[in-house]
Amino acid sequence: MSKSNFTRRGVIQTGAIAGAGLALPTYLRAENHTGFTNAPGDSEVTLGFNVPQTGPYADEGADELRAYELAVEHLNGGGDGGMLGTFSSQVLDGTGILGREVKYVTGDTQTKSDAARASARSMIEKDGAIMITGGSSSGVAVAVQALCQEAGVIFMAGLTHSNDTTGKDRKANGFRHFFNSYMSGAALAPVLAAQYGEDRKAYHLTADYNWGYTTEEAIRASTEAMGWETVNSVKTPLTQTDFSSYIAPVLNSGADILVLNHYGGNMVNSLTNAVQFGLREAQANGKNFEIVVPLFSRLMARGAGENIKGIFGSTNWHWSLQDEGSQAFVRSFGTKYGFPPSQAAHTCYVQTLLYADAVTRAGSFAPCAVAEALEGFEFDGLGNGKTLYRAEDHQCFKDVLVVRGKENPESEFDLLEVVEVTPVDQVIYEPDHPQMGGADASLGECNNGA
């Protein structure tokens, strides 16, 4: 029954063959050492677009992907060139990047850091992507940024607003163009103080996760500096869909401002609940009760509908901006897809261009050379006015838009109006600011991989 084929000779023979088989590759390895991971060939270069295609931020992901496709088209000389014409650095000429045609691969982050990293790793290991970009949540951005640092490729962050991405979790191979919680707070506070007065009492509802914490911290710090008082702050579960039980105590708390540190579906639901509870018509401490939403996006505004009218918030970019760069971008995006781009689309498009430009100026795809070209780079004509990529934390510094829900929208896209463009000097901070991880936070050394 138990007659076995394993003889001593057989085992030794098999072992020897298997050993030789495993040792062989070490000799056959045809490695053309270029000094960095995924060095592109002479004709093509591959970029990895890692965006949420399923899950809660799928809408934003779809818009980001449209922007990436547009950017690739423009880099390869197709379409009307978009912002290539208005970009202050004029080294990109529509012949790809350093003469190589731009190809791309896409992946689905599912807004989960595990899935995002799996997708990014397959782009790096299988498709030979030289740069990874995308993402629409800070958890994902931080996770993928750390991966890129380890693997030795450049990461150009998409929509991520938490301080941590370029704060305590900053990495030498990662770059962010989008603004952050701190800047939202610094831009909003003066406008709010001017509009609503300086002796206000605020009540915070905060989404119970990383981005919520940094946003609440930023808004509290900057409004309290203006003289506001924070009455209470309550954390709400991210999966909450009905906020009635959180809104009900607000009116009797002595507060006269409600700050909703919520994003996406959370914000749509909590704002709707607050309006249904009559907060907007209410009076408290002899003043009109007001609601503030720190981070606005067009997709959220669409979800909240009527309720958003007159509510203040901040945003990275808006398609109604009249500068040359924004208009060129809106024109080519609109021609291709039939509607104006969102702020997520804008930041992703700009990041792709900035990467291509940095490679061209550096004359090399090596991550460390690209990073050096991006560090301290000052540019204009990409829709946010004069912008600086700061070397210390790889964060872009530019003007921040304070927006308000429009009273009389003309179309389904025309929902926000720009109230004020807060100049960059008001929102800049020291690289070792306590909200950014303090003195401990460091980029580490840039990694070229192998």
Add this chain to the structure above:
Amino acid sequence: MTDQSHSTAPLSVQQAATRNAPLARPRAGRGVLGLTRRDATLMLVVTVLVVFAPFILNPFPETSALAQFNAGYPDLMQRFVIFGIFAIGFNILFGLTGYLSFGHAAFLGVGSYAAIWSMKLITLNVIPGILFAIIVAGLFSLVVGFISLRRSGIYFSILTLAFAQMSYALAYSVLTPITGGETGLQIKNTDTPLFGGPESGIGRANLFGAEMGNSTELELGNWLFTFNLGYYIAGAALLLAFYLSIRIFRSPFGIMLRAVKSNQQRMNYTGLMPKRYTLSAFVISGMFAGLAGGLMVAMDTQVGPERMFWTASGEVVIMTILGGAGTLLGPVLGAGFIKYMENIISKINKDILHQWFAFLPDGMEDVMVAVVYPFIGKGWHLTLGIMFMLVVIFLPGGLVEGGQRIAAKFRRNKTQD
């Protein structure tokens, strides 16, 4: 106590499979490593598959359009074996006792957190990390199992689901100082483990100095094969897990677990305590999940709470059923199948489709792209759902039953000749 064998569909097949499979024989009659000849062959097949996976999974040359379907890159190969281990462990509980745990991802996640803390605090060597992962997941599953196993059937499933969701919610927000919240945990250049801190600013998991990411590449013509150290370590763990699973399936303990499934009341009447066996099975499968979690961290030094989300628990159930619950090889096949869909099919985009159908006339090309597009890219869930339905309806024993049917057909033909 309800008789569980009536509650889940694949069980009748499982019983059939049990009948076909050699039951535990007296120990004296065993061959190599205590395996019967048939099991030894199965073990050998799995070993060959694991060792030669870099070749098997990369059948298409780099330059061809079909290279899209190659799965032989380190990350995916690692995922295949890690989720294989996870599913093997789950199958010891579900396949043998019929207890459907809907919260197994919690053990995977707890194991992962244990492993990353071991790397952050003790050493970047993966071995202590993996051991910690197994131990912590085992202890956690003991607690969860002790409470959940007071009930059976759907109530047990709901209890485990509740525990898993609780763990997820805790990791996501309340326990942020320990778990890093939404952002999760990574190894930072500021970490100072007791032995050998991160060099050159980047902490990489290693095995006595050899980094998990180390690979050698073999170029044969247009083919490129990658042999990754991390993969072979995970592969060795899979072989060990698979071997343990065979031994458990064939042991008297395994028979007891099957007895729990077929009729718990009868077991009670004969004076046996089913809970002792089910709890052991629960803890064992929790430790398998911990091993998988520890390996995940070893291969990719990062943990996020969504690893414990209920969809992750659901995924391992689907893997097991898709491959064949209660069979030895099924869970591994199911895990490989789902990870392949998730990583390969989801990455096909419209552009690639247009390239495929470029040979057709313009109108036809667009029609073909429009027809296929919903099933690929972000539609991979849809394709997976359809496959799952087809398997459950036509092959209740999973992919393994499909293989058996094909094999049986060939065998019959042979005898007719």
